[in-house]
Amino acid sequence: MSRATFYPHPAVRATIATVVGAFVLLPLAATVEFTLRDGDTGHSFVHWAAIFDPTKAEAYKPIWVGLTNSLTLMVVTVAVVLFLLAPTMILVNLKFPKLRRLFEFVALLPVSLPAIVLVVGLTPIYLVIGRTLGTGAWTLAFAYGITVLPFAYRSIQASIDAVNLVTLAEAARSLGASWLTVIRRVLAPNLRGGLMAASLIAVAVVLGEFTIASLLNRQNLQTALMLVNRQDAYVSVVFSLMALLFCFVLLLLIGRTGSIGARGKDR
Amino acid sequence: MTAVLHRTATSVALDEVVKDFGKTRVLHELKLEIRAGEFVSLLGPSGCGKTTALRLIAGLEEPTAGSIRMNGDDVTHLPTNRRDIGMVFQSYSLFPHLNALDNTRFGLDMRKVAKDQAKAMALESLELVGLGGLAERYPHELSGGQQQRVALARALVTSPKVLLLDEPLSALDARVRVQLREEIQRIQKELGITTVFVTHDQEEALAISDRVAVMHAGRIEQIGTPEELYLTPATPEVAAFVGMSSMVPAIVHGGTARIWGQLVPVVGGAADGEYRAFVRPENVHLAGPGQGGAAAIVETSVFLGASRRTDARLASGEVVSLQHAADVRLERGSAVRLVIDPAPVVVALAEG
Amino acid sequence: MTTFSARLDLVTESVGGDSPRPRARRLPVAHLGLVPFAGYVVIFLVLPTVLAVFTGLFDKAGHLTMDNFTALGDPVILETFWNSTWLSALTAAVGAVAGAAVCYALLGIPAQHPIRSTVDALAGVLAQFGGVMLAFVFIAAMGRNSVLVEVLSSLGIDLYASSNWLYELPGLILPYLYFQIPLMVITFAPALEAIKPQWAEANLTLGGNRWTFWRRIALPVLAPSFAASFLLLFANSFSAYATAAALASQGSQIVPLQIRAALTSETVLGRENLAGALAFGMIAVMAVVMTCYALIQRRAERWRA
Numbered sequence A: 001m002s003r004a005t006f007y008p009h010p011a012v013r014a015t016i017a018t019v020v021g022a023f024v025l026l027p028l029a030a031t032v033e034f035t036l037r038d039g040d041t042g043h044s045f046v047h048w049a050a051i052f053d054p055t056k057a058e059a060y061k062p063i064w065v066g067l068t069n070s071l072t073l074m075v076v077t078v079a080v081v082l083f084l085l086a087p088t089m090i091l092v093n094l095k096f097p098k099l100r101r102l103f104e105f106v107a108l109l110p111v112s113l114p115a116i117v118l119v120v121g122l123t124p125i126y127l128v129i130g131r132t133l134g135t136g137a138w139t140l141a142f143a144y145g146i147t148v149l150p151f152a153y154r155s156i157q158a159s160i161d162a163v164n165l166v167t168l169a170e171a172a173r174s175l176g177a178s179w180l181t182v183i184r185r186v187l188a189p190n191l192r193g194g195l196m197a198a199s200l201i202a203v204a205v206v207l208g209e210f211t212i213a214s215l216l217n218r219q220n221l222q223t224a225l226m227l228v229n230r231q232d233a234y235v236s237v238v239f240s241l242m243a244l245l246f247c248f249v250l251l252l253l254i255g256r257t258g259s260i261g262a263r264g265k266d267r
Numbered sequence B: 001m002t003a004v005l006h007r008t009a010t011s012v013a014l015d016e017v018v019k020d021f022g023k024t025r026v027l028h029e030l031k032l033e034i035r036a037g038e039f040v041s042l043l044g045p046s047g048c049g050k051t052t053a054l055r056l057i058a059g060l061e062e063p064t065a066g067s068i069r070m071n072g073d074d075v076t077h078l079p080t081n082r083r084d085i086g087m088v089f090q091s092y093s094l095f096p097h098l099n100a101l102d103n104t105r106f107g108l109d110m111r112k113v114a115k116d117q118a119k120a121m122a123l124e125s126l127e128l129v130g131l132g133g134l135a136e137r138y139p140h141e142l143s144g145g146q147q148q149r150v151a152l153a154r155a156l157v158t159s160p161k162v163l164l165l166d167e168p169l170s171a172l173d174a175r176v177r178v179q180l181r182e183e184i185q186r187i188q189k190e191l192g193i194t195t196v197f198v199t200h201d202q203e204e205a206l207a208i209s210d211r212v213a214v215m216h217a218g219r220i221e222q223i224g225t226p227e228e229l230y231l232t233p234a235t236p237e238v239a240a241f242v243g244m245s246s247m248v249p250a251i252v253h254g255g256t257a258r259i260w261g262q263l264v265p266v267v268g269g270a271a272d273g274e275y276r277a278f279v280r281p282e283n284v285h286l287a288g289p290g291q292g293g294a295a296a297i298v299e300t301s302v303f304l305g306a307s308r309r310t311d312a313r314l315a316s317g318e319v320v321s322l323q324h325a326a327d328v329r330l331e332r333g334s335a336v337r338l339v340i341d342p343a344p345v346v347v348a349l350a351e352g
Numbered sequence C: 001m002t003t004f005s006a007r008l009d010l011v012t013e014s015v016g017g018d019s020p021r022p023r024a025r026r027l028p029v030a031h032l033g034l035v036p037f038a039g040y041v042v043i044f045l046v047l048p049t050v051l052a053v054f055t056g057l058f059d060k061a062g063h064l065t066m067d068n069f070t071a072l073g074d075p076v077i078l079e080t081f082w083n084s085t086w087l088s089a090l091t092a093a094v095g096a097v098a099g100a101a102v103c104y105a106l107l108g109i110p111a112q113h114p115i116r117s118t119v120d121a122l123a124g125v126l127a128q129f130g131g132v133m134l135a136f137v138f139i140a141a142m143g144r145n146s147v148l149v150e151v152l153s154s155l156g157i158d159l160y161a162s163s164n165w166l167y168e169l170p171g172l173i174l175p176y177l178y179f180q181i182p183l184m185v186i187t188f189a190p191a192l193e194a195i196k197p198q199w200a201e202a203n204l205t206l207g208g209n210r211w212t213f214w215r216r217i218a219l220p221v222l223a224p225s226f227a228a229s230f231l232l233l234f235a236n237s238f239s240a241y242a243t244a245a246a247l248a249s250q251g252s253q254i255v256p257l258q259i260r261a262a263l264t265s266e267t268v269l270g271r272e273n274l275a276g277a278l279a280f281g282m283i284a285v286m287a288v289v290m291t292c293y294a295l296i297q298r299r300a301e302r303w304r305a
Helices: A010-035 A046-050 A054-095 A097-112 A115-133 A137-163 A165-174 A179-208 A211-215 A221-229 A233-256 B002-008 B050-058 B100-104 B106-110 B115-128 B144-156 B174-191 B202-208 B226-231 B236-241 C002-015 C023-032 C035-057 C067-071 C075-105 C114-128 C132-142 C147-154 C169-193 C197-205 C210-239 C242-247 C255-264 C274-304
Strands: B012-021 B024-034 B039-043 B065-070 B085-088 B162-166 B194-199 B211-216 B219-224 B246-253 B256-259 B262-265 B273-279 B284-286 B294-303 B307-314 B319-325 B335-340 B346-349
Touching: A010 A233, A010 C075, A010 C132, A010 C147, A010 C169, A046 A233, A054 A097, A054 A137, A054 A165, A054 A179, A054 A221, A054 A233, A054 C035, A097 A137, A097 C035, A097 C274, A115 A137, A115 A211, A115 C035, A115 C210, A115 C255, A115 C274, A137 A165, A137 A179, A137 A211, A137 C035, A165 A179, A179 A233, A179 C114, A211 A221, A211 C242, A211 C255, A221 A233, A221 C132, A233 C114, A233 C132, B012 B050, B024 B050, B024 B219, B039 B050, B039 B202, B050 B085, B050 B162, B050 B194, B085 B144, B085 C197, B100 B106, B100 B115, B100 B144, B106 B115, B106 B144, B106 C210, B115 B144, B144 B174, B144 C197, B174 B202, B194 B202, B202 B226, B211 B226, B211 B236, B219 B226, B219 B236, B236 B273, B236 B346, B246 B319, B246 B346, B256 B273, B262 B335, B284 B319, B307 B335, C035 C067, C035 C274, C067 C274, C075 C169, C075 C210, C075 C255, C075 C274, C114 C169, C132 C147, C132 C169, C132 C242, C169 C210, C169 C242, C197 C210, C210 C274, C242 C255, C255 C274
Parallel strands: B039 B194, B039 B211, B085 B162, B162 B194
Antiparallel strands: B012 B024, B012 B065, B211 B219, B246 B256, B246 B273, B256 B262, B273 B346, B284 B335, B294 B307, B294 B335, B307 B319
């Protein structure tokens, strides 16, 4: 290895890893321990098994309702990302390049507008939605699409840049393809990575969302967990661990397929 | 500054240097002697080991075996920051948060030179590279060529023993490249500093060096003046890399090659047999009346401004390049006859 | 020449219909394509923001009033803003330093290495999707019934002797750090990766060493990115709601919780639409912080290229 390296000494790496690692992993370990408690002294999987216990089904019903709602919300939110955001981004990149900066500003705006603030303004809007589209939880997906916007935008835009979308489209057009063909056979296959990443992130965000659902009085997984937590301290923790693990695996998948960021450009 | 540099001009020697990266051997018992004040280029294709050799001189890598000497002193295990060298990298080496002046004086600050003196010396160095008025500019406000000039000023201001340049012009536009390489040559002659220059551009190496070492697969194929390399390449690798050449069939007998019915001396001699000879375009001509020559069909003819280069295919299948007057126009498909000058050629065994 | 243009005509004819169409007819169609998204953004982003900002100016009856904004001067509310500020500053500072240390420890490990992918994924989960679940983790890990408290009490230390602090303001510090540190790792890593090995090598050839490299080159270059990331962490902490809501089910010590109180009860301190004024206050803080962030970030990127 070159002598000029400025990388940290292995001992330094190990120390930092241990200290921060302990801070991160110990609470998780303690949480797992918590869920494995049986009575005052024993340990068993009784709380994990209780999820499927039919006698407790009534008490846990809110969780299943919340989970179902969250799943529906995931589908609708992903639909918003794939069928509203992505086509618009392709359109802007191809036909309205001058609007790109404005688009980027708008897409990144939700970073500065926290959910708690947005909810204040969403309350009257959702009153209207409640009267027209009903008070089902699925309508939250419209708000979620906005929350997810910065993440989804970054993933898809990185994909567009890495693939040089404009050039591909121009090449396809010069070879005689219609716009539909261009999108279907040239653009979509090349954007798959970014679209996939955006969708998976949307799934993770929806799964963990609490603020908007709670303050707009609708039930999703997180509000359900809060509700059930008051009676049964264990089941919410079990579900939380599962949800965290699920999101972790999702992000690992995204990272492995290399779809986040435009690393290809740096070569 | 000039007087000081003459005193510190240093000789550099690599002695049987071996470098392995893991299981791959990148340099094989390299032996290189550079005289004080000399400008030597290391020339070769990607992967030949030239940059590695330079980095070994700099101390940025350690040799697996062998030694490196400066002025006779063994510096093999001396860390980079104590070798008193100046180095210019291909790109990205300027510190982005410092302007040209502060970048240039960095080495002086490391040597604890007094602030005012450092500033004056840095300005002088920037003047030397032609950037006197741009001292306040930051790297992102400078063009590629200007950035490399600052890098050069920075490397030179400490009056180092050796100046090392790692493909400093490769990332620049063609026009800037030519301009800057002449500046580097001028400055080097003025300061008399021992210089090692790495490049893959043979025209560049031939234009500015005292001697050129052509490298291939971790070895030095040949080291000599530009003229020596061009006119008497020692090996096929050198002949192929330095200058343009075409390969034509030749039969060697008694140390002389027979090409197209003519006798041509062979560089370094060769045993009797069938070979391919490396022939330069300026040594191939269209046959005059009554001269005989080899039959060929013209394939392409390119106008180069001052001359023309025509590629013609021999009956035996090889394509030969010849350089001739610009006003002689040859049509594609026309038949010509070619003769060759009796300049010495390098031969390689005919393959297959 | 003529054969070539004839062949070209054949090609354009077979492609069909594209060339002779007048330009004017194509533009409106493309513009129409922007309408769905524009409409969506207006309804669900612009409109709520406008409403959030301006409802503070109206009372329940719809009349213009400054009552809600003067309510912001109430000592309780002011204390809430102060709490949010110091909590955010503290967790941002500690999070920034710890996160930067982690980035430093990861230097040189390639992106596809299992250690790197695991850390990236873990940081992503904890930074962005935790919320309520993190609250549960900390209650389980540090609450009255946790293993930690048992271990400490066996050593004679009663963690909750003075108060039930986990459910009060100080109890937010550790859970917030739990997502601040990962957020720093995500945000700051690109800056560290942008340090060029050529700088380190140039430093050596110029006579410097490890110390001079960090002190005179790397740290000054990293400073803007570090500051920008700190600001981002501050903004993130200031606007966090879910964790606090889960831990402090009654209290309203920080601004987001005050907004909750204002939204869920009809009258707070006797003034309606206080939530709007609070939201306005929050946006004002966020706007200042994010503008500074954007400005510093632009400077940092100039050096990165």
